[in-house]
Amino acid sequence: MKYLQKKRIVIKLSGSIFSLAEKDDQHNNNYYNSFKQYSDILISLTPNVQLIVITGGGSIARLYINFARKLGLDEASLDLLGIAISRVNAKLLIASLGHYAYPEVPISLDDVDRFVESNKIIVSGGLHPGQSTNATSALIAEKTRASEFINATDVNGIYDSDPRTNKNAQLFDKIELGKLLHILLKESSMAGEYDLLDIVALKVIERSKIRTKVILSNPINISNTIEGRKFIGTELVL
Amino acid sequence: MKYLQKKRIVIKLSGSIFSLAEKDDQHNNNYYNSFKQYSDILISLTPNVQLIVITGGGSIARLYINFARKLGLDEASLDLLGIAISRVNAKLLIASLGHYAYPEVPISLDDVDRFVESNKIIVSGGLHPGQSTNATSALIAEKTRASEFINATDVNGIYDSDPRTNKNAQLFDKIELGKLLHILLKESSMAGEYDLLDIVALKVIERSKIRTKVILSNPINISNTIEGRKFIGTELVL
Amino acid sequence: MKYLQKKRIVIKLSGSIFSLAEKDDQHNNNYYNSFKQYSDILISLTPNVQLIVITGGGSIARLYINFARKLGLDEASLDLLGIAISRVNAKLLIASLGHYAYPEVPISLDDVDRFVESNKIIVSGGLHPGQSTNATSALIAEKTRASEFINATDVNGIYDSDPRTNKNAQLFDKIELGKLLHILLKESSMAGEYDLLDIVALKVIERSKIRTKVILSNPINISNTIEGRKFIGTELVL
Amino acid sequence: MKYLQKKRIVIKLSGSIFSLAEKDDQHNNNYYNSFKQYSDILISLTPNVQLIVITGGGSIARLYINFARKLGLDEASLDLLGIAISRVNAKLLIASLGHYAYPEVPISLDDVDRFVESNKIIVSGGLHPGQSTNATSALIAEKTRASEFINATDVNGIYDSDPRTNKNAQLFDKIELGKLLHILLKESSMAGEYDLLDIVALKVIERSKIRTKVILSNPINISNTIEGRKFIGTELVL
Amino acid sequence: MKYLQKKRIVIKLSGSIFSLAEKDDQHNNNYYNSFKQYSDILISLTPNVQLIVITGGGSIARLYINFARKLGLDEASLDLLGIAISRVNAKLLIASLGHYAYPEVPISLDDVDRFVESNKIIVSGGLHPGQSTNATSALIAEKTRASEFINATDVNGIYDSDPRTNKNAQLFDKIELGKLLHILLKESSMAGEYDLLDIVALKVIERSKIRTKVILSNPINISNTIEGRKFIGTELVL
Amino acid sequence: MKYLQKKRIVIKLSGSIFSLAEKDDQHNNNYYNSFKQYSDILISLTPNVQLIVITGGGSIARLYINFARKLGLDEASLDLLGIAISRVNAKLLIASLGHYAYPEVPISLDDVDRFVESNKIIVSGGLHPGQSTNATSALIAEKTRASEFINATDVNGIYDSDPRTNKNAQLFDKIELGKLLHILLKESSMAGEYDLLDIVALKVIERSKIRTKVILSNPINISNTIEGRKFIGTELVL
Numbered sequence A, B, C, D, E, F: 001m002k003y004l005q006k007k008r009i010v011i012k013l014s015g016s017i018f019s020l021a022e023k024d025d026q027h028n029n030n031y032y033n034s035f036k037q038y039s040d041i042l043i044s045l046t047p048n049v050q051l052i053v054i055t056g057g058g059s060i061a062r063l064y065i066n067f068a069r070k071l072g073l074d075e076a077s078l079d080l081l082g083i084a085i086s087r088v089n090a091k092l093l094i095a096s097l098g099h100y101a102y103p104e105v106p107i108s109l110d111d112v113d114r115f116v117e118s119n120k121i122i123v124s125g126g127l128h129p130g131q132s133t134n135a136t137s138a139l140i141a142e143k144t145r146a147s148e149f150i151n152a153t154d155v156n157g158i159y160d161s162d163p164r165t166n167k168n169a170q171l172f173d174k175i176e177l178g179k180l181l182h183i184l185l186k187e188s189s190m191a192g193e194y195d196l197l198d199i200v201a202l203k204v205i206e207r208s209k210i211r212t213k214v215i216l217s218n219p220i221n222i223s224n225t226i227e228g229r230k231f232i233g234t235e236l237v238l
Helices: A025-045 A058-070 A075-100 A109-118 A133-143 A177-184 A199-208 A219-226 B025-045 B058-070 B075-100 B109-118 B133-143 B177-184 B199-208 B219-226 C025-045 C058-070 C075-100 C109-118 C133-143 C177-184 C199-208 C219-226 D025-045 D058-070 D075-100 D109-118 D133-143 D177-184 D199-208 D219-226 E025-045 E058-070 E075-100 E109-118 E133-143 E177-184 E199-208 E219-226 F025-045 F058-070 F075-100 F109-118 F133-143 F177-184 F199-208 F219-226
Strands: A007-013 A049-055 A122-124 A148-153 A174-176 A212-216 A233-237 B007-013 B049-055 B122-124 B148-153 B174-176 B212-216 B233-237 C007-013 C049-055 C122-124 C148-153 C174-176 C212-216 C233-237 D007-013 D049-055 D122-124 D148-153 D174-176 D212-216 D233-237 E007-013 E049-055 E122-124 E148-153 E174-176 E212-216 E233-237 F007-013 F049-055 F122-124 F148-153 F174-176 F212-216 F233-237
Touching: A007 A133, A007 A219, A025 A049, A025 A075, A025 A219, A025 B058, A049 A075, A049 A109, A049 A133, A058 A075, A058 B025, A058 B058, A058 B075, A075 A122, A075 B058, A075 B075, A075 F109, A075 F133, A075 F199, A109 A122, A109 A133, A109 F075, A133 A148, A133 A199, A133 F075, A148 A219, A174 A177, A177 A199, A177 A233, A199 F075, A199 F199, A212 A219, B007 B133, B007 B219, B025 B049, B025 B075, B025 B219, B049 B075, B049 B109, B049 B133, B058 B075, B075 B122, B075 C109, B075 C133, B075 C199, B109 B122, B109 B133, B109 C075, B133 B148, B133 B199, B133 C075, B148 B219, B174 B177, B177 B199, B177 B233, B199 C075, B199 C199, B212 B219, C007 C133, C007 C219, C025 C049, C025 C075, C025 C219, C025 D058, C049 C075, C049 C109, C049 C133, C058 C075, C058 D025, C058 D058, C058 D075, C075 C122, C075 D058, C075 D075, C109 C122, C109 C133, C133 C148, C133 C199, C148 C219, C174 C177, C177 C199, C177 C233, C212 C219, D007 D133, D007 D219, D025 D049, D025 D075, D025 D219, D049 D075, D049 D109, D049 D133, D058 D075, D075 D122, D075 E109, D075 E133, D075 E199, D109 D122, D109 D133, D109 E075, D133 D148, D133 D199, D133 E075, D148 D219, D174 D177, D177 D199, D177 D233, D199 E075, D199 E199, D212 D219, E007 E133, E007 E219, E025 E049, E025 E075, E025 E219, E025 F058, E049 E075, E049 E109, E049 E133, E058 E075, E058 F025, E058 F058, E058 F075, E075 E122, E075 F058, E075 F075, E109 E122, E109 E133, E133 E148, E133 E199, E148 E219, E174 E177, E177 E199, E177 E233, E212 E219, F007 F133, F007 F219, F025 F049, F025 F075, F025 F219, F049 F075, F049 F109, F049 F133, F058 F075, F075 F122, F109 F122, F109 F133, F133 F148, F133 F199, F148 F219, F174 F177, F177 F199, F177 F233, F212 F219
Parallel strands: A007 A049, A007 A148, A049 A122, A148 A212, A174 A233, B007 B049, B007 B148, B049 B122, B148 B212, B174 B233, C007 C049, C007 C148, C049 C122, C148 C212, C174 C233, D007 D049, D007 D148, D049 D122, D148 D212, D174 D233, E007 E049, E007 E148, E049 E122, E148 E212, E174 E233, F007 F049, F007 F148, F049 F122, F148 F212, F174 F233
Antiparallel strands: A212 A233, B212 B233, C212 C233, D212 D233, E212 E233, F212 F233
């Protein structure tokens, strides 16, 4: 029995592309156009790879989480709120991808495993409280034996310090996983505030030697990364 | 075997109380205070009645639905998006009600039926595409044999014409169900735009003779309605 | 990636073809032969279209509903009984279609959406209380982007008055949706008694502009309708 | 912690009490009255015991099974049809028992185990293909540690030969389980035709030493059996 | 529409091949090699047939069952423990079969029915308490219309008496099903101790005329049996 | 409405108490006695607190994981194997606790949340791949607003170095969470090898300020810890 499987790539999309807002029409038009561009790029990549896209919660999730925290909701339940919104975002992307995407949002690793059999694009939100969508993405890459995990973020990649506060922060071209682990240990883990690759993600990447890149999220850069061209971002050295 | 069951009342809460927004801090403080007042009133009513609260999708649902419609999503799936957000809103209210509420959001009528056995406040979002949260509320009232269905809305009750466009619109104190049916037939049923009591809700109310009031949503008016005092709103004559 | 999707057609089959009864053997033989003819026609159509068949509850459902209503069961639960029987009927049709049918009966719109990926015939019963199988069929047509919705009934189509009581009732060749809406408003909605196209079905058809025909249910007429030949029935003008 | 658990009794009700039929009104009235008497007796017993009632498929199940077998459905799927109808029958009994019954029909042994925590009457249909409702009843008795399993049938109890064909058949007052096992081995196991206690039921009864009686099904005889009075039926000697 | 379905064969694998143990390294190496040989043989057979493999609980299941019985667990729950372990064993085999196997373990007959649509090897554990994996295998063969059921055991086939205690026990080449039924009636049904083909399995085999062989479990003998060569084992005469 | 909730305590039990093995009878007797002592202590504590017990996978899980890793199973799936076994262990403990325990093993945080409503002892295994049972325990403590999390381990508490290799390792009476975080960062995260409190557990403990103790697992020490007496173990300083 011959069995030809396209290679699989896991992409975690920054929640910011799902950040709907009640702003003026011009904003919404721009936003809509940008969203379509992402969707078009993903479709254009499907002849060669099977994509598994993980969507974050974005600003709407933060809105709910902040409000619910004020109401006294426990942190585990706040995580669940964020996951619920990330799944709505996943449905939005599925809507845009049309029949190129598998129609259902998985709610467990086992679901992902079954859905990839369709050979379509799989779009997942978060899966479990206490676990960032980054860590979930790494687990999904592990479970589906993806050849690569691409984390598309709102920054250019991994810096030696926070580029939002330090003008002289240096972007790494490549960084060793062990070194990154130490940098990340200082981060907090309040729901909705995970950044880049957290510790669990790194541990998973380490144990399964998953080829990983943290890149700037925009359609062209994603396409460049997946098709092996030069890209803006940082590659992990395993 | 003596078995004392508190009487049950179904309340559909206008989605507007869940309309989180990225506005200024003052807005959010006011909003938070208002939300807490609703929650406090619901808790204060629990010694005498078992409440079953149905939450709408509000402005966040509209945000998603409008965007997804532009992406070309079919109307049934738009309904599902709205339901997903209404469930997140339900979780928010459960968070605020604490242990007075049953911890889980039902996803079917059968779930509602099991959860009411807990004697706690049940909080549900929408249940099914093609069906407004009003119709769902009526069905839930029917299934749980609730003694009353209160529809808390953003207007004072049922008018003879749209009060937003007609300054002279008259508020009904009472209205016969048959008469209301004819008024509503002119309404459209695009996802997220159902108004007051739609036709399915009325048909359910009619077939099971459910005592129904359409009232202005605010904590004091809800309390007045449930405890049999004078209230702002319209009662259906069955 | 080329992706060729057969066009999809949703057919609601009158519950009467599932009306098993403890009658004499000759009756049962005739009934069996008729059932097989339906099944054979559906199979013969599959090379060109993907069929999604919705089965009603028929006389067995009415038997249960009438008895349970006498026992005092609420209307929402009566709907659930009817749905349960319609799903048994769906299994019966799947049995007859053999491997041309997807083996499982969907219990939600999401299930339908996943099952159509199989390219096989999907057979569904009712999905939700308070919603006729007609309305459910329209929603399924909407969700699966079917090119047509055919409602196969026990009458020749839509008349200007009830042909069972009015000998001079006129059959419409075509009817405008708005006109039909007004005719239907007079109907009751007791479980198991929905007729032809109810209001929710029409609202769904309207919002998504679904091409719709109400036809006389028999194998040849169904085949004629689907393959674009002359048929006995009424077409909706959208 | 004091924890007082009412003793539990499992009753398998003959499917014949669920044998709805399109007969004349007088028949239906008699049938309705009989059904209510069963329901009333079960309610009257609840102050002292927790009942777990298992409902058969009855004549409607046979109708479906016979028709589907003619359509060529496999035997395992025929079992599933029978189970589906037995669950509808269970819903009918729950409707009649009102709030004395747990509102949901279990679909697994684990469900039964959770539902009994409610201390209400549990009503179950069949659970698994290839297993008679008798065997399922014995398993449920085992899992819930019921003190007794009563099989209410259409005959007076266990005879030394088939009383329908042999006028001189002798009714056993008591019978040893081993002896019964040999009698039953001659029976066929076509779906819907299991009789009295089949082999799996007996094996379960044997391994867990479950006190078992096969009795004539009528309300008074059921009441007599449960309350320890003289009854028409056969007791198993373990 | 041409539709080519590979013939399906159900194989029940003796639990002994899953009997992990904390023994010395040499044992574990031998065991690993043996397990891989089974897995390789199954893969080598897939071009011609679709295999449905049922895994037993083996020694680990017995370990848990014995311990839990001592703790006072009821027999139905002991069955459930055995099923849980058989499913873990199924996952182990899936791991070894890689992408030749469907990734999920079915938990109901309906699951099996859907999963076989993938045309991959399906691996199932037990499905229901009170039912041996042999009986479950027969039901699965019935439901999936498999052309054959092969029961791979730790003995050479069916003997006229227990070969473990009787040196002169004779191996049957073929045995009539009725004869086998009488032999098996003497067996006990304590959880975890079912042997060869139990009564329920035989009843299912009988009602659906399933071609059945009880064979010695080893990779070569399995391959010989499936490919129609001479094998060590007993064939049932239906 | 008065509502009295016993305080809740989460206990993670070392997998070693579930380490069944095919050893000699004396071993199994000792093991059985020890297991019963744990169970008796947990029951004896229930009048005052509601316990939520999390069970590890123990030696059987390691057996499966090691074997499956050799077969080439990915690490996420290995985690799932460990979770499956931890759930079997949970069932074993439920068996021993009898009606003091809720009968079902939760498979999600939401399940835990519903099950605690029963006021019975809840017994859970692992919940999610990539997450140790320690981290899961911390999340459960967070979600159920438990007043304390007790991690019962095979060692006396937290040392400044590994006591298995360093004879002079010092046991901490108390340790600051930040300090512990740095110690743990050196640990690997291969499935089945998580130790004491891993990083995710600590992050959860930190964000929700959960009172936490790592203690030596034996029945008396557990009882001492819960009832506020002197215990062998280390308390976290938050």
